Amino acid sequence: ARVLDFFEAKGLTPELLREVSRHQVGLLAREFDALDLDPRAIRRDRSVPPERIAGFLALRAPQAGEIATRLRARGVYSDTRADILRLGPAPYLRDEQLRVAIGLLGEVVRAG
Secondary structure, eight states: OHHHHHHHHHTOOHHHHHHHHHHHHHHHHHHHHHHOOOTTTOEEOTTSOGGGOOSSEEEEOTTHHHHHHHHHHTTOOOEEETTEEEEOOOTTSOHHHHHHHHHHHHHHHHHO
């Protein structure tokens, strides 16, 4: 109940939170695409437009678990489901933090 009261006091409506989520997932997708990484190492399903993606940017990578571990060592939290690396932004993160996270993902993937 306190969380809901906090959300109401701060104006964090479901609509606003969804708008923030869409913006953040879209930003992650654009930044990931700009990395132009080898799709054999990591790729995303570009047939789904970012505005139709739910709360996570899901990336397919044969070494998803290792990538997640190496990202965690650099302060980037993610999770995995088999060969899927999931990046889930949050409303308390700034765009620049998301850009840095994607830049670190690029470094990790390129380092192999």
